[in-house]
Amino acid sequence: MALTIRIVAGSTAPIYRQIVDQITRSVASGELAVGESVPSVRQLARELVINPNTVAKAYAELVDSGFLETQAGKGFFVAKRRQVYSKSERLRRIDESIDQLVNHAVTLDIEPEVIVQRLQQRFEKNLKPAGD
Amino acid sequence: MALTIRIVAGSTAPIYRQIVDQITRSVASGELAVGESVPSVRQLARELVINPNTVAKAYAELVDSGFLETQAGKGFFVAKRRQVYSKSERLRRIDESIDQLVNHAVTLDIEPEVIVQRLQQRFEKNLKPAGD
Amino acid sequence: MALTIRIVAGSTAPIYRQIVDQITRSVASGELAVGESVPSVRQLARELVINPNTVAKAYAELVDSGFLETQAGKGFFVAKRRQVYSKSERLRRIDESIDQLVNHAVTLDIEPEVIVQRLQQRFEKNLKPAGD
Amino acid sequence: MALTIRIVAGSTAPIYRQIVDQITRSVASGELAVGESVPSVRQLARELVINPNTVAKAYAELVDSGFLETQAGKGFFVAKRRQVYSKSERLRRIDESIDQLVNHAVTLDIEPEVIVQRLQQRFEKNLKPAGD
DNA sequence: GTGGTCTAGACCACA
DNA sequence: GTGGTCTAGACCACC
Numbered sequence: 028m029a030l031t032i033r034i035v036a037g038s039t040a041p042i043y044r045q046i047v048d049q050i051t052r053s054v055a056s057g058e059l060a061v062g063e064s065v066p067s068v069r070q071l072a073r074e075l076v077i078n079p080n081t082v083a084k085a086y087a088e089l090v091d092s093g094f095l096e097t098q099a100g101k102g103f104f105v106a107k108r109r110q111v112y113s114k115s116e117r118l119r120r121i122d123e124s125i126d127q128l129v130n131h132a133v134t135l136d137i138e139p140e141v142i143v144q145r146l147q148q149r150f151e152k153n154l155k156p157a158g159d
Numbered sequence: 160m161a162l163t164i165r166i167v168a169g170s171t172a173p174i175y176r177q178i179v180d181q182i183t184r185s186v187a188s189g190e191l192a193v194g195e196s197v198p199s200v201r202q203l204a205r206e207l208v209i210n211p212n213t214v215a216k217a218y219a220e221l222v223d224s225g226f227l228e229t230q231a232g233k234g235f236f237v238a239k240r241r242q243v244y245s246k247s248e249r250l251r252r253i254d255e256s257i258d259q260l261v262n263h264a265v266t267l268d269i270e271p272e273v274i275v276q277r278l279q280q281r282f283e284k285n286l287k288p289a290g291d
Numbered sequence: 292m293a294l295t296i297r298i299v300a301g302s303t304a305p306i307y308r309q310i311v312d313q314i315t316r317s318v319a320s321g322e323l324a325v326g327e328s329v330p331s332v333r334q335l336a337r338e339l340v341i342n343p344n345t346v347a348k349a350y351a352e353l354v355d356s357g358f359l360e361t362q363a364g365k366g367f368f369v370a371k372r373r374q375v376y377s378k379s380e381r382l383r384r385i386d387e388s389i390d391q392l393v394n395h396a397v398t399l400d401i402e403p404e405v406i407v408q409r410l411q412q413r414f415e416k417n418l419k420p421a422g423d
Numbered sequence: 424m425a426l427t428i429r430i431v432a433g434s435t436a437p438i439y440r441q442i443v444d445q446i447t448r449s450v451a452s453g454e455l456a457v458g459e460s461v462p463s464v465r466q467l468a469r470e471l472v473i474n475p476n477t478v479a480k481a482y483a484e485l486v487d488s489g490f491l492e493t494q495a496g497k498g499f500f501v502a503k504r505r506q507v508y509s510k511s512e513r514l515r516r517i518d519e520s521i522d523q524l525v526n527h528a529v530t531l532d533i534e535p536e537v538i539v540q541r542l543q544q545r546f547e548k549n550l551k552p553a554g555d
Numbered sequence: 556g557t558g559g560t561c562t563a564g565a566c567c568a569c570a
Numbered sequence: 571g572t573g574g575t576c577t578a579g580a581c582c583a584c585c
Contacts (some may be wrong), residue, residue, distance in 0.1 A: 042577060048262055055265045065556065077316075078577045080275045084559075091355065092266075093380075099437050100557045100584035110268070110377045116357075117267045120217045122277065123171065129281050132182045132257045133187055134224070135249045139282040143275060145254065150271040173363050210570050278561060305560055312526055319529045331572065342562045347573075356530075364569035364572045381531045383526070386541065387435065393545045394427045394444050395520045397451050398488070403546040407539060409518065412444045414524045414535040437584060474585050563578090565582075570572075 030065060034075050042077055046085035054094045054105055057152075063096065063105045162190075162197055166207050174209055178217035186226050186237055195237045197227065294329060299338050306341055310349035318328075318358045318369055327369045329359065426454075426461055430471050438473055442481035450490050450501055459501045461491065 032049050034042055053059040065071075068086060072079040086103050089095040093111040095103045110122070131141050164181050166174055185191040197203075200218060218235055221227040222287040228238040244252070264274050298306055317323040324334050329335075334352060336343040350367050352361040357375040359367045376384070396406050426455055428445050430438055449455040461467075466478060468475040485491040492502040508516070528538050 038413045043575080048259075052262055055268075059209075062270045064177055066178065069557080076200045080578090081576060084575090086558090097558065098585095099559085102557060103319045109379070109383075112267070113377045114372070118270060118277075121260075121263060121267055121269050121274065122281075125274070125278050125281050127252075128256045128260050128278070130183075132253060132282075133182070134183050135244070136249070137185055137249060137253050142253065142257070143248075143278065143339045146257050146260070146275065146278065147271070149254075149257050150264075150274075153261055175569075213570060216569085301451050312523075315530045316526055319532075322489050333450045333572080336561080345561060346565090348560090350573090361573065362570095363574085366572060376531070381533060385524075385527060385531055385533050385538065386545075389538070389545050392517075392520045392542070396517060396546075398444070398447050398516055399508070400451055400515060401517050403543070406517065406521070406546075407542065409514075410521050410524070410539065410542065411535070412520050413518075414433075414528075414538075417525055417529065439584075477585060545577085558583085560580100560582080562580080565577080566575085568572100568574080 030059060032071065033145050034077070042075075043081050043085040043088070046071075046082065047088050050089055051092075051094055052086070054108075062105050063103050065103050065105070067102050072127065164203065164207060166209070174207075175213050175217040175220070177219050178203075178214065182217075182221055183226055185226075191237050192237050193237050197237070199234050253273050294323060294340065296335065298341070304338075307345050307349040307352070310335075310346065311352050314349070314353055315356075315358055323369050325369050325371050328377075329367050329369070331366050428467065428471060430473065438471075439481040442467075442478065443484050446481070446485055447488075447490055452464050455501050457501050457503050461499050461501070463498050469492070 030050075030053060032046055034045055038045065040048070044096055050059070050065065059065070065086075066074065068082045069078050072082045075082075086095060086097075090097055090103070090106075092111050096106040097103050128142065132139065162182070162185060162258070164178055166177055182197065193199070197218075198206065200211050200214045201237070204214045218227060218229075221230055222238075223291070225233045225238055229235050249288075261276065264271065294314075294317060296310055296311055302309065304312070314323070314329065329350075329403070330338065332343050332346045336346045339346075340342050350359060350361075354361055354367070354370075357370055357373050360370040394407065396403070426446070426449060428442055430441055436444070446455070446461065455461070462470065464475050464478045468478045471478075482491060482493075486493055486499070486502075491499045493499050495554055522536065528535065538550075
C-alpha cells in the first residue's frame with residue numbers, strides 16, 4: 028500500500044508535526060499494517076522536498092510514542108500496537124487538545140452544542156473506514 | 160465592572176494567548192459590555208507583572224479579530240460585536256480543530272464518549288466565569 | 292544550586308544521552324527541585340562547547356518524558372513529578388536495560404551472584420543521598 | 424554439537440551483536456567446547472539468510488575478545504578461554520552497566536526488588552540454552 | 556543502501 | 571534574551 032503524505036506549506040503546524048499526525052492516523056486506522064515499512068527517511072525527504080533531518084525528527088517521535096520501530100540499516104516499520112502512556116498521562120494530553128478546541132469555539136462564537144454535534148459526526152465518520 | 164485576568168505560569172499557552180482568550184470569553188459571555196473600557200496596556204502589564212509588549216500584542220490581536228477597538232489617546236474599548244468571519248468560514252475553521260482533537264483521541268486510544276464528556280465539562284467551567 | 296553536567300568525550304553514549312541521563316538523575320534524586328530552572332539551551336551549549344541543537348535535543352526528550360517543562364521565551368524548568376508511561380511500557384523499557392546487563396555479564400564471564408550483589412550495593416548507595 | 428543461532432528480526436540489538444552474544448554464551452556455558460569448530464562465515468550467512476559481512480564482523484569481534492581463533496584456510500575454532508581483561512578491569516566495566524541500569528530504574532520509578540527479581544529470571548533463562 | 560549523531564547557521568515566536 | 575523549526579552537510583554504524 029502506497030503511503031502518501033501531504034504537506035501543507037501555509038499551515039500553522041510545523042512540517043514534522045504534519046508527518047507525525049498523518050502517519051499516526053494511518054497506523055491507528057489500520058491503513059498501515061503492523062510490520063509494514065514506511066518510506067526511508069531519505070526517500071520521504073526527497074518526495075516532499077524537505078530536509079532529511081525533518082523526516083528523521085518526525086520518525087523519532089513516532090518511535091518514542093510506540094507507532095514505529097527501527098531496524099538499524101533496514102528502515103522503519105509499523106510496530107505492534109501497545110499502550111505506551113499511563114492513563115493519567117493520556118488524559119492530561121487529551122485535555123490540552125480539548126482546551127484548545129474550547130478556546131477556539133469561544134473565539135469564533137460557536138455554541139457548545141454545535142461543537143459537540145460536529146465532533147460526534149466526525150467520530151462516526153472516522154470509525155467507519157469505508158466512509159473515509 | 161473590574162476585569163480580572165489570571166495568568167497561569169505553568170501553562171503551555173503563551174501569556175499573550177491567555178490574555179486574548181480571557182478577554183474574548185468575557186466579551187462573549189457579556190461580562191464585558193459593549194463600549195466598556197479595558198485596562199490600559201501599561202496598567203495591565205503592571206498588574207500582571209509582565210512585559211507591556213506582551214499586553215500590546217494581545218490587544219492588537221483582539222482589535223484584529225473585532226473584539227476591541229482603539230480610540231487614540233483614550234484607550235481600548237469593547238467593540239460593537241461584529242462577526243469577522245462568515246458562518247461557513249467559522250465552521251470550516253472550527254472543523255480543523257475538531258479534526259485535530261479526533262486525531263489526537265484516536266492516537267491516544269481514548270473513547271469518543273470520554274472526549275465528549277470532558278469537552279462538555281470544560282465548556283461548563285469556561286462559560287461560567289464564576290467557576291473559573 | 293549549580294547544576295554541573297559532565298560530558299565524557301570517549302564514551303560510547305552520545306552527548307545528548309549523557310545530558311539526558313545526568314539531568315534525569317538529578318531530578319529523580321531531588322537534587323534539582325520542582326520548579327527550579329535548568330541552564331538555557333545556549334548557555335549549556337556554550338559551557339560544554341557543543342552545538343545548541345544537541346542540548347535542545349536532550350531537553351526535548353526530557354520534556355517528553357515528563358522531567359522538564361518549557362515556558363516559551365523563559366526557559367526550561369523542573370516539572371512536577373508524574374507517571375508518564377504505563378506500567379507495561381516501563382517494564383518493557385527496563386527489560387531492555389536488564390538484557391544489556393545480562394549480555395555484558397556473560398561476555399565478561401562474571402557470575403550472576405556477583406552482579407546481583409553489586410547491583411544491590413549500588414541501589415543502597417543511590418537511595419541514601421548522603422552517601423552520593 | 425550443532426550450534427544453532429537464532430536471529431530476532433524485531434530486536435533492537437543489531438544482528439552481528441546477536442551472533443556475538445549467542446556464541447559467547449554457548450562458549451561460556453560449555454555448550455561449545457574448546458577446539459570445536461563453528462560454522463564458516465558463508466555457511467552461517469546462508470543459514471540465517473543474512474549478509475556474510477555481518478557474520479564476518481561478528482566473528483572478528485569474537486576473535487578480538489578471545490572466544491574464537493582462526494586457522495587460515497580451515498575456519499574458526501573455539502579458543503582456549505583466556506581472560507582478556509583483568510578482574511578489576513572486568514568489574515569496572517560491569518559496574519558501568521550496573522550504574523546504567525540503576526539510573527534507568529530510578530528514572531522509570533521501578534523498585535529495586537522488581538529489578539533484582541527480573542534480573543535473576545533473565546539470568547536463569549539465559550544460562551539454560553534449552554529454555555531459550 | 557539504511558538510520559543516528561552532530562555541527563553551523565538561519566529565521567521565527569515569545570517575553 | 572529565551573525556545574522551536576528547518577536547512578545543509580558531515581561522519582559513523584549497520585546491512
